[in-house]
Amino acid sequence: MSHFTQKLGLPVMSSSQAQKHVTHNEALTILDSLVQLGLVSRSLEAPPTDPQDGSCYLVAGEGAGVWEGRGSTIAHWQSPMWTYFQPRAGWISWIADEELLLVFDGDAWRSFPGTFGSLGINAAADELNRLAVGGAASLFDGREGGHSLKVNKAASAASANVVWQTGYSGRAELGLLGSDDLQLKVSADGNTWENAITVDRISGNVGLGRSPGAARLEVSGGIRNSSSFSPYLQLANTGPSGAQAWIGIPDWNRSAFYIYGSVSDIMTMYDTPTRSHRLYGGGSERIRIASGGDVGIGTSSPTARLHVAGAIRAGSYLKAALPSAATVGAGTLAYVSDAAGGAQFAYSDGTQWLKMRDGNPV
Incomplete structure (x- = not known):
């Protein structure tokens, strides 16, 4: 039978041993040192000048002073002497001055862990979900700087x-x-x-x-733009001579389309409670379509299907350039500059163009 345990090397009492308390106390001291292992530091090659009883250090480098040749071992101080332990694979320790958890892999101390195959935090991770978190919230805190969360793909x-x-x-x-x-x-x-x-x-x-x-x-x-205020769509040219276009509802009873210049309206169209449509230019009403369908140009009260308050000018045609009378339909008017008997208006009867003056063909 071995006189020491396999993992921690604790001394074992024999059946006929005298002063068994010595062996027992030595084993307790080792347990107190290595169970829930905490290291003060791993950066010292030589021992500190005033170590605290029960403190442990991971000897840096090759060791110096009384630690010479003890590199990578655990030095435990129990007044008046140092005791040394060789770590074994799987030992875990907290490094107090670095606030770092390390694990011994059999050759060296490494950050704990080097990698996880999967990790579940209050949840079960699996082959697909390598990281699983269960809870009301997760926080990724950049503290006093920024924070970046990256999701990468291979292709x-x-x-x-x-x-x-x-x-x-x-x-x-x-x-x-x-x-x-x-x-x-x-x-x-x-x-x-x-x-x-x-x-x-x-x-x-x-x-x-x-x-x-x-x-x-x-x-x-x-x-769809819905609002309890005046909903609108604004299109703005931000250049030095840019204009703005607004499509919106100024109040509950009318809709409008505006194009604004630098000072006044260029064009505005309304749908008012009377169901008429108005086209503005230069700040003044120019065309109105009444609810019955009558159209007024230059008048806000049209009394015919087309009511023009002002002169009307029709396009001028040569006889050879007149469009097909059948295509434009009966009732179409045109000004013919080379009609027989002189320039005059002509109309289409659906078959041919006739002169307004005498009804004869142009």
């Missing part, structure tokens, strides 16, 4: 993404999903996924419900 065709689930069934995922463009997808059941947003990695252009195109934003489907 463009692979995915690097974050998935949000309900009952372990996917509902949304964001990341590089089979390409290097940023995508956001959503799902109702975890099986069928709809592409909501894609951002082109080169241009930065965005596609909503579709792939990005040549414009900064392209949308497949309608756009």
Whole structure:
């Protein structure tokens, strides 16, 4: 039978041994030193001048002074002498002056651990989910600096993404999903996924419900702007001579489209409570479409299907350049500069052009 234990080298009492308490106390001292091992430091080659009873040090280098030749061993001080222990694979120790946990692998002390095959924090990790965390929240704290969380993939065709689930069934995922463009997808059941947003990695252009195109934003489907205030869409040219376009609802009873110059309205269209439409230019109303469909140009009270307050000028044609009377239809007017009998208006009867003056062909 060996006189020492296999792992810690504790002295073992023999059946006929005298003064058994000496052996017993020596074993207790070793246990007190090595169980729940804590090292004051691993940076000293020579012992400190005033060590505390029970303190342990990992001898640095080859050792010096009374530690000479004791490199990489554990030196334990119990007044009035040092005792040395050779660490074995699997021993774990806390290094107090570095606030570092180390493990001995049989050859050297290494940070604990070097690598984990998997890690579960209040949860069970597995071959797929190598890191599993169970709890209400996780914090990645940059303290007084920044913090970067990286998700890497090996190839463009692979995915690097974050998935949000309900009952372990996917509902949304964001990341590089089979390409290097940023995508956001959503799902109702975890099986069928709809592409909501894609951002082109080169241009930065965005596609909503579709792939990005040549414009900064392209949308497949309608756009709705809802607000308890005056909702609007503003398009602004920020150049030195730029104009602004507004599409919005100024109040509860009308919608409008505005194009603003630097001082006054260039164009404004309203849909008022009377259901009429008005086109403004230069700050003044120019055209109105009444609720019944009558159109006024230069008047806000049209009394005919087309009511023009001012002169009307028709385009001038040579007879040979007149469009087909059948194509333009009966009732179309045109000014013919070389009509027989002199320049005059002509009209289409659906078959040919006739002179307004006498009804004869032009």
